[in-house]
Amino acid sequence: MKVWLIKLIAKRIIKAIKHKHDLKKIDDYVTKPNELDKQMKSLQRTVTKYGKYIESLEKDVAILKKDSHPPIKKLEKRLRRLERKKGE
Helix, strand or coil: CHHHHHHHHHHHHHHHHHHHHCHHHHHHHHHCCCHHHHHHHHHHHHHHHHHHHHHHHHHHHHHHHHHCCCCCCCHHHHHHHHHHHHHC
16 A cells, blocks of 8 residues: 555656656657757768868879879989089
């Protein structure tokens, strides 16, 4: 008998708390997608799209670097040497 009474009281207390704080609306807000969730998904798609585009550009740059001539080291020395050869 005591257990039954305690369960009944507990159920009524829980029901009163749910009614007072309107937990259904809070639960709906947390579990169902809202406007911010939609915006976030859209932003994630955009970021993914631009990330793939940047990766393709980086690959193109790597190919261009590979195909280009090596940088000229010690340019001044080479120029002096060419000038000497030109003067000879």
